[in-house]
Amino acid sequence: MEASPKKVSFSKLVSVDPRSPKKGNITINMTDGVLIPKKDTHVFNSWRTTFLGAIVLLACLLIFKPDPYLQILKVCASGIPVTFECTIFAIIGAIFIGLFCGLGSVSKHRILNRISGVYVELIRGIPLLVQLIFIYYALGKILHVEGLLASIISMAICFGAYMGEIVRSGIQAIPKGQMEAAIALGMSRSQAFVNVILPQAVKIILPSIGNEFISMLKDSSLVSTIALSDILRRGREYIARTFLSLETMLVVALIYLIITLMLSRLVGLMEERLNSNG
Amino acid sequence: MAKSKIRIENVCKTYEGKNEVHAVKNASLTVNEGEVVVIIGPSGSGKSTLLRSVNKLEFITSGKIFIDDEEVSAPDCDIRKVRENVGMVFQSFNLFPHLSVLQNVSIAPVKVKHIDRKHAEAKSMELLKRVGLADKANSYPNQLSGGQQQRVAIARALAMDPEIMLFDEPTSALDPEMIKEVLDVMLNLARSGMTMLIVTHEMGFARAAADKVIFMDSGEIIEQGTPSEVFDHPQSPRTQEFLNHIL
Numbered sequence: 001m002e003a004s005p006k007k008v009s010f011s012k013l014v015s016v017d018p019r020s021p022k023k024g025n026i027t028i029n030m031t032d033g034v035l036i037p038k039k040d041t042h043v044f045n046s047w048r049t050t051f052l053g054a055i056v057l058l059a060c061l062l063i064f065k066p067d068p069y070l071q072i073l074k075v076c077a078s079g080i081p082v083t084f085e086c087t088i089f090a091i092i093g094a095i096f097i098g099l100f101c102g103l104g105s106v107s108k109h110r111i112l113n114r115i116s117g118v119y120v121e122l123i124r125g126i127p128l129l130v131q132l133i134f135i136y137y138a139l140g141k142i143l144h145v146e147g148l149l150a151s152i153i154s155m156a157i158c159f160g161a162y163m164g165e166i167v168r169s170g171i172q173a174i175p176k177g178q179m180e181a182a183i184a185l186g187m188s189r190s191q192a193f194v195n196v197i198l199p200q201a202v203k204i205i206l207p208s209i210g211n212e213f214i215s216m217l218k219d220s221s222l223v224s225t226i227a228l229s230d231i232l233r234r235g236r237e238y239i240a241r242t243f244l245s246l247e248t249m250l251v252v253a254l255i256y257l258i259i260t261l262m263l264s265r266l267v268g269l270m271e272e273r274l275n276s277n278g
Numbered sequence: 279m280a281k282s283k284i285r286i287e288n289v290c291k292t293y294e295g296k297n298e299v300h301a302v303k304n305a306s307l308t309v310n311e312g313e314v315v316v317i318i319g320p321s322g323s324g325k326s327t328l329l330r331s332v333n334k335l336e337f338i339t340s341g342k343i344f345i346d347d348e349e350v351s352a353p354d355c356d357i358r359k360v361r362e363n364v365g366m367v368f369q370s371f372n373l374f375p376h377l378s379v380l381q382n383v384s385i386a387p388v389k390v391k392h393i394d395r396k397h398a399e400a401k402s403m404e405l406l407k408r409v410g411l412a413d414k415a416n417s418y419p420n421q422l423s424g425g426q427q428q429r430v431a432i433a434r435a436l437a438m439d440p441e442i443m444l445f446d447e448p449t450s451a452l453d454p455e456m457i458k459e460v461l462d463v464m465l466n467l468a469r470s471g472m473t474m475l476i477v478t479h480e481m482g483f484a485r486a487a488a489d490k491v492i493f494m495d496s497g498e499i500i501e502q503g504t505p506s507e508v509f510d511h512p513q514s515p516r517t518q519e520f521l522n523h524i525l
Contacts (some may be wrong), residue, residue, distance in 0.1 A: 175370075175372075177368060177370050177372035178372060178374065180335055180368070180372065181366075181368060181372035181373075181374070181431075182374075183335075183358075183361065184333055184335065184361055184364075184365075184366040184368075184435075185361070185362075185365075185366075185385075185386035185390065185434070185435070185438060186358055186359075186361045186362035186386060186390040186391075186438060187358075187386065187389060187390055188358060191389055191390070195385060195389055196374055199376045200374075200375065200376050203376065
């Protein structure tokens with residue numbers, strides 16, 4: 001992902017003046033989200049190929065072998081709303097945490113800076129599944145929060161750290177001259193931040209946040225190991241009843257694939273619009 | 279005697295670190311009301327550092343800086359109030375790329391002086407007319423040439439009604455054919471009686487517009503005087519050498 005054309009447009013976006021210090025070492029953190037499709041005029045670009053393949057395969061299964069597959073799809077699809085609910089609320093939480101965390105790590109305030117730094121290091125150093133399970137049980141034991149809400153909170157806490165890093169890199173990608181110009185006009189630092197730095201940073205980090213969203217949607221399946229009766233959980237319950245493990249997991253995988261591909265297309269479109277608006 | 283607008287007294291600026299750098303050494307100068315003072319000198323001679331310490335974008339190590347008899351180098355000085363009164367134009371323009379030209383010019387009056395948006399925009403249009411860019415009001419900075427961007431930056435600084443304008447190498451990042459359009463705007467500004475402190479490499483402009491020229495080398499003010507004194511009869515051998523190199 002290093003040398004994708006995205007980098008070109010990115011540097012064009014942030015480097016207004018050729019003499020500003022090179023920001024070569026700043027990269028927006030990419031997670032394991034699916035690749036956001038690039039403008040590829042070919043009729044069968046990789047996104048379309050994968051998407052069509054998934055749809056056709058699912059359709060074929062349903063048409064030619066409706067016996068187990070229709071049932072499996074019905075059961076698994078009932079988990080889709082839960083997956084979405086969990087992901088959407090978790091990402092809202094993660095954005096809030098990420099905003100504070102990102103602001104904290106660029107802040108000059110020692111203590112705030114240290115808190116967000118430690119938070120990020122802590123979260124990034126522990127495997128996601130371990131954290132999720134730990135926070136989930138901790139929430140249950142200490143605050144007596146369980147089920148969906150607990151899953152949402154634990155995902156928000158985990159992904160907040162990644163989001164914080166995205167926010168931080170977005171803010172740091174803005175040339176120093178922007179802040180100087182703003183305060184030279186008489187703005188306070190916070191005014192400059194709200195009116196000058198943040199609007200530009202948001203534009204830079206939106207695609208990454210979209211990517212993070214896709215990532216979270218997939219990783220919400222981790223929560224199903226403990227609490228959520230999402231797509232994966234429904235599938236596993238079905239397997240427990242019928243022992244159709246391969247068939248069920250195929251459908252589960254196809255459902256996730258189709259959803260993430262659609263979302264990645266959406267993020268790609270959003271990014272295109274942002275770039276075309278100057 | 280004319281009233282002094284900027285008074286710099288024995289200012290030193292040292293960058294601490296493994297090998298200390300003395301960016302500015304014991305510099306003193308005065309800019310009177312309505313005066314245009316141009317600082318020239320080789321790269322790295324501390325010109326920009328000195329200029330940027332006037333509105334506290336750089337913190338000085340020792341010495342005093344006064345604007346209108348208020349000591350801006352004092353720790354308790356309300357630097358924001360001072361900055362409202364001191365416009366600054368940067369080498370790299372630093373326009374806000376997410377705002378249109380008109381918004382770039384009007385944002386500071388609206389946010390800092392709380393002038394109502396309509397009035398601020400009307401006034402911004404006038405300023406854009408003055409720099410010859412009224413037709414670009416709704417464009418975005420990346421749609422403009424370097425010269426146009428710098429003229430917008432000048433209009434943006436003027437929108438705060440400053441009494442002093444600082445220019446930090448305003449033409450150094452420009453293609454040669456665009457330098458003139460920016461210098462013309464600055465010349466007009468100088469003739470309108472604005473107090474200006476300018477760091478530049480444009481000797482022709484310095485000669486034409488400056489009331490006083492200051493030559494700096496390795497952090498020190500070597501020589502100051504009227505353009506003809508400095509350019510035609512330089513006293514110091516370092517000034518002579520510098521002028522020989524560039525003229």
